[in-house]
Amino acid sequence: MFQSIVIDVAGVFAGVAIALPDRFRFRAVDPRLDDLDATEWPSVAELRRVANAMMVRNGHVPRAAACG
Numbered sequence: 459m460f461q462s463i464v465i466d467v468a469g470v471f472a473g474v475a476i477a478l479p480d481r482f483r484f485r486a487v488d489p490r491l492d493d494l495d496a497t498e499w500p501s502v503a504e505l506r507r508v509a510n511a512m513m514v515r516n517g518h519v520p521r522a523a524a525c526g
Contacts, residue, residue: 463502467513475502484509490516 461477465484472491475482478498484505486495491509499505 465502465506465509467506467510470513472509472513475499475505 462474463477463482465472465475467488470488472488473484473486473495475484481498481500482502482505483496483498484491484494486492491512494505494509494512499508
């Protein structure tokens with residue numbers, strides 16, 4: 459059974475990180491992160507950082523919320 463970790467950006471459910479033996483695979487739920495769907499990451503922290511930056515860069519998340 460796979461372990462999944464919820465990824466949210468400023469309180470918006472963005473997708474899940476699925477734990478693999480040595481990395482995490484992201485499955486996007488929010489269509490604004492479709493470009494990240496099925497990508498693999500060395501850590502959940504790195505995935506969250508990139509997802510957050512992508513949403514902020516595209517103007518979907520207020521910068522104040524993204525910093526907290």
